[in-house]
Amino acid sequence: MSETHSFTVGYVRHEMQGPLPPPVAESGAVKWMRENLFSSWLNAILTVVSLFVIWWVLSHTLPWMLAGVWSASSLTDCRNILAERGYSSGACWAVITERWPQLIFGFYPSELYWRPILAFVLLIGAVAPVLYTSLPRKMLWFSLIYPLIAYYLLWGGSVWTPVMLAVGFSLVGMGGTLASNKSGFFFGVLIAILIFLLMFFDPLSALLNVMGGIAGLFSADSVRLSPMIGSLALRDLFPLMPTLSDLLGSIAPIGLESVTSREIGGFLLALVIGLSAIVFSMPLGILLALGRQSDLFIINKVCVTFIEVIRGIPLIVWLFTASTLLNYFLPPGTTFDLILRVIIMVTFFAAAYIAEVIRGGLAALPKGQYEGADSLGLDYWQSMRLIILPQALKISIPGIVNTFIGLFKDTVLVVFIGLLDPIGFINLIRATVEWNGIYWELYIFVGLCFFLFCFFMSRYSQYLERKLRTDHR
Amino acid sequence: MSETAAIERAIDRSQMQVSDEVAIEITNMNKWYGQFHVLRDIDLTVNRGERIVICGPSGSGKSTLIRCINALEEHQKGKIVVDGTHLSSDIKNIDKVRSEVGMVFQHFNLFPHLTILENCTLAPIWVRKTPKREAEQVAMHYLKKVKIPEQANKYPGQLSGGQQQRVAIARSLCMKPRIMLFDEPTSALDPEMIKEVLDTMIELAEEGMTMLVVTHEMGFAQAVANRVIFMDQGQIVEQNEPKEFFNNPKSDRTKLFLSQILGH
Numbered sequence: 156m157s158e159t160h161s162f163t164v165g166y167v168r169h170e171m172q173g174p175l176p177p178p179v180a181e182s183g184a185v186k187w188m189r190e191n192l193f194s195s196w197l198n199a200i201l202t203v204v205s206l207f208v209i210w211w212v213l214s215h216t217l218p219w220m221l222a223g224v225w226s227a228s229s230l231t232d233c234r235n236i237l238a239e240r241g242y243s244s245g246a247c248w249a250v251i252t253e254r255w256p257q258l259i260f261g262f263y264p265s266e267l268y269w270r271p272i273l274a275f276v277l278l279i280g281a282v283a284p285v286l287y288t289s290l291p292r293k294m295l296w297f298s299l300i301y302p303l304i305a306y307y308l309l310w311g312g313s314v315w316t317p318v319m320l321a322v323g324f325s326l327v328g329m330g331g332t333l334a335s336n337k338s339g340f341f342f343g344v345l346i347a348i349l350i351f352l353l354m355f356f357d358p359l360s361a362l363l364n365v366m367g368g369i370a371g372l373f374s375a376d377s378v379r380l381s382p383m384i385g386s387l388a389l390r391d392l393f394p395l396m397p398t399l400s401d402l403l404g405s406i407a408p409i410g411l412e413s414v415t416s417r418e419i420g421g422f423l424l425a426l427v428i429g430l431s432a433i434v435f436s437m438p439l440g441i442l443l444a445l446g447r448q449s450d451l452f453i454i455n456k457v458c459v460t461f462i463e464v465i466r467g468i469p470l471i472v473w474l475f476t477a478s479t480l481l482n483y484f485l486p487p488g489t490t491f492d493l494i495l496r497v498i499i500m501v502t503f504f505a506a507a508y509i510a511e512v513i514r515g516g517l518a519a520l521p522k523g524q525y526e527g528a529d530s531l532g533l534d535y536w537q538s539m540r541l542i543i544l545p546q547a548l549k550i551s552i553p554g555i556v557n558t559f560i561g562l563f564k565d566t567v568l569v570v571f572i573g574l575l576d577p578i579g580f581i582n583l584i585r586a587t588v589e590w591n592g593i594y595w596e597l598y599i600f601v602g603l604c605f606f607l608f609c610f611f612m613s614r615y616s617q618y619l620e621r622k623l624r625t626d627h628r
Numbered sequence: 629m630s631e632t633a634a635i636e637r638a639i640d641r642s643q644m645q646v647s648d649e650v651a652i653e654i655t656n657m658n659k660w661y662g663q664f665h666v667l668r669d670i671d672l673t674v675n676r677g678e679r680i681v682i683c684g685p686s687g688s689g690k691s692t693l694i695r696c697i698n699a700l701e702e703h704q705k706g707k708i709v710v711d712g713t714h715l716s717s718d719i720k721n722i723d724k725v726r727s728e729v730g731m732v733f734q735h736f737n738l739f740p741h742l743t744i745l746e747n748c749t750l751a752p753i754w755v756r757k758t759p760k761r762e763a764e765q766v767a768m769h770y771l772k773k774v775k776i777p778e779q780a781n782k783y784p785g786q787l788s789g790g791q792q793q794r795v796a797i798a799r800s801l802c803m804k805p806r807i808m809l810f811d812e813p814t815s816a817l818d819p820e821m822i823k824e825v826l827d828t829m830i831e832l833a834e835e836g837m838t839m840l841v842v843t844h845e846m847g848f849a850q851a852v853a854n855r856v857i858f859m860d861q862g863q864i865v866e867q868n869e870p871k872e873f874f875n876n877p878k879s880d881r882t883k884l885f886l887s888q889i890l891g892h
Contacts, residue, residue: 526700527737531751531803532727534719541750545741623741 223248223596229589250590251600257580258601261420267311267412271423274308277301278430286615302434309419309427311411416494420575422604427494428576429563432501436562437555439502440509441548445539447514458510465507471568473500478572497569505562512554516547549623556616560609577601635826635851643836646854649676650709651807651838652697657706659692659862666692667703668862676806679839681849681870684859685885690842693859694809697840698729711806727755730800734812736792738784744771744795745780748802756803763802770798774828790821794828801832808832810841844889850874858882 192202222245227233233247251258260271281301284294303317419427446458465473477496520543528538548555570579581597584590652674659667667689674680682690695701696708699715699722708715710725739747748767752758758766771777774794776787784792793813800808810829814822826848833839833852843849849856849870856873858866858881866873866882877883 521735521737523733523735523737524739526733527739529700530698530726530729530731530733530737531799532723532755533751534723537754541754542739546739549741 219244220246222246225249225252228253230591230593246596247593248596250584250593250596254580254584254590255600257584258421258577258597260423261575261580262418263414263420263423264412264418267414270308270311270411270414274305275426277304277308302431307411309414309423310416311413313410315409416492419494421577421580424494424569424574425563425566425576425605428498428501428566428569431498432505432562432566433559435498435502436505436509439506440513441544443506443510444513444517447510448517461503462507462510465503466511470501470504470565471571473504474568474572476500493572493574497572497574501562501566505558508558508562509555512551512558513547515554516549516551517543519550520546549620552616552620552623556612560612563608563612564605577604635830635847637827637830639830639851640834643834644677644679644854645836646675646677650674651676651678651711652840653707653709654697655707657696657703657708659689659696659701659703659705666862667696670706670864672857672864674807674838674840676838677836678855679833679837679853680841680855680857681853682840682842682857682859683844683846683849683885683889684865688859689862690859691811692862694731694811694840694842697807697809698726698731700731723755727751727803728806730803730805730808732793732796732800732808732810732813734815736784736789736796736816738792738796738799740784743781743783744776744787747784747795748799751799752802767798767802770801771795773801773831774798775824788821789817790824793817793821793825797825797828797832807838807840810839810843812842812844814843814845846874846889858885860885 193199222237222240222242224233224236224245225248227236227247227249230247230250233249237243237245237247256265256268260268263271278301280294281298284290284292285298307314307317443458443462446454447462449455449458474497477500478493524542524546525538528542533541567576567578569576570582575583578601581594581601584597585593650673652672654670654672657667657670658665670693672693682693684690692701696703697710697715702717703715711728713721713725713728715721715725738744739750742750745764745767748771749758749760749763752763752766753760756763768777768780771780774797776791776794776798779787779791779795784795787795797813813829814825817825822845826845829839829841829848830852841848841853853870855867856870857864858873858877858879860881866877866879868878873882874886877886
């Protein structure tokens with residue numbers, strides 16, 4: 156004690172020292188390189204080796220890409236131009252400049268290209284308010300009706316079909332809202348999906364449907380009394396739709412020129428299938444996840460079975476089922492569009508995965524969140540919608556986006572059931588006399604397009620995660 | 629739990645009145661977890677305005693008991709009537725009771741994705757259908773009462789434990805409950821934060837709120853409670869007014885428990 160004391164010298168600082176810049180070796184590029192590239196011998200060797208590999212790859216590919224020919228009418232033509240210019244090898248980008256309309260639109264009539272383009276531009280307007288909450292909430296109404304607009308623009312036909320569909324959906328929505336304000340939204344989503352599916356099976360005779368539909372429409376009390384009765388009545392109304400819209404179409408024949416599903420291909424097809432499946436699989440996946448957590452025995456088991464069966468069988472098998480087997484189960488004479496069948500299958504497949512991802516999010520929430528919501532008197536759907544799902548979905552964002560990216564890329568599998576997605580068109584183009592023997596250029600182009608979409612999704616999910624982070628601030 | 633925070637402030641007892649009206653009536657209630665008999669033959673009547681502290685060793689079923697009162701736990705036998713509503717398996721009844729009975733948890737259970745204000749206005753808006761503006765005014769009133777109005781737009785993760793627990797109390801109060809349940813509200817808090825939460829609870833008691841409090845804060849029990857209940861092995865072993873309970877415990881179990889908890 157006394158010894159320490161003898162060393163202690165009184166000290167008072169009179170002037171505070173100002174800040175100085177750090178030494179050169181400790182800041183800027185030099186520091187960064189020392190820390191990240193040359194921090195140890197091993198790291199330095201790896202850096203040099205990596206640089207060499209990058210150089211080696213680029214030195215082989217870049218000249219080939221840059222020497223590329225951008226306009227030629229065939230592969231032979233291309234090679235002649237290259238030889239004239241004195242290159243031994245080079246890319247033949249001409250195949251893309253010449254054939255890109257097919258890769259993008261498939262066999263869509265070229266004078267109608269404005270329709271998918273308009274649909275795509277509107278898509279941006281429809282998706283933006285969903286992705287970015289800073290935009291006015293009223294824009295969500297547009298997002299809601301966009302699927303019908305897109306459907307109408309792409310396939311054309313009588314304007315009354317989408318109009319009657321919209322009327323049907325809003326009737327169901329109103330029925331649900333009237334019947335119970337609390338669960339109307341979720342109920343509406345569920346019913347909408349059900350009806351959407353049922354609508355295409357049209358199993359009942361027209362007369363029954365007309366009567367059921369009219370009864371459902373006019374007995375407004377039953378709509379209010381129970382969402383079940385209301386939705387059943389409205390579901391009966393639905394097979395009536397083609398008739399009703401045909402009727403309206405004959406009175407006021409307004410519409411766009413029809414385009415058949417066979418004419419839709421390329422990236423247009425990949426986007427239609429991919430985006431529809433993404434949009435529809437999300438609510439379905441949420442419902443399945445909640446169902447799997449439910450205490451209600453039947454609902455629980457139905458959801459578990461659905462998830463396990465759909466997920467346990469390869470997508471390609473489901474696609475073959477959609478393209479061939481499904482016909483055996485449908486009543487004879489039903490026309491059931493192949494693209495639609497594929498969308499339903501891909502949606503189911505993605506929904507099963509999404510359900511499991513969301514279940515992980517639900518399981519990660521502390522029990523206290525459920526109890527907190529319960530103790531305030533919130534009912535099941537309120538606590539799910541306001542408390543549980545926002546948090547569970549936030550936790551699940553990486554998994555959900557992962558599933559969506561996988562799903563989007565998996566749409567190329569439809570080539571096996573004869574739909575002409577970008578891969579299908581690569582095969583077609585390579586089978587022509589002009590472009591026989593070409594492959595790298597087309598695959599690079601298609602790969603790059605897919606990459607751009609997937610990369611956007613990935614970046615967006617990271618943005619969303621940052622935005623929704625409310626802890627540790 | 630060798631030391632419990634002593635309550636030093638003077639308590640205003642002018643409005644602490646116990647009325648004859650029955651708030652909660654529990655008759656012959658039993659609960660099992662699987663084969664395990666957690667609560668055995670619980671009989672308890674709580675009058676309006678009562679402040680009851682429930683204590684007992686861990687695993688004695690005291691938390692389970694108050695969680696049964698707002699049906700966070702199901703009971704298998706017996707009858708619970710809260711505010712005139714019979715707690716049966718009817719979901720309507722359960723939601724009604726829950727909206728009338730406030731609950732404060734050991735781990736606060738605030739909603740981390742909502743701001744403090746949104747935490748407080750959520751249930752009034754969705755359960756009571758109060759207009760948003762009015763709900764916000766009510767919420768600010770109670771946030772002022774628990775002395776954290778300035779934190780209204782922060783998220784729960786940015787607040788200290790004591791502040792979070794006070795928000796949790798305010799959140800319950802926004803539903804204007806007639807009964808408040810506290811499930812070990814200070815057990816997860818640092819010692820210096822316990823006091824601020826206890827102060828809030830005392831103020832609540834001073835206004836005549838009916839309160840059931842599971843706690844180890846014996847200082848609070850002595851100062852505020854009009855009845856102390858001691859539970860062990862899922863049964864009510866002893867209940868008495870605090871002075872008698874602490875100075876003259878009748879049962880050996882109570883004596884043992886008090887000697888352990890009070891540290892002598």
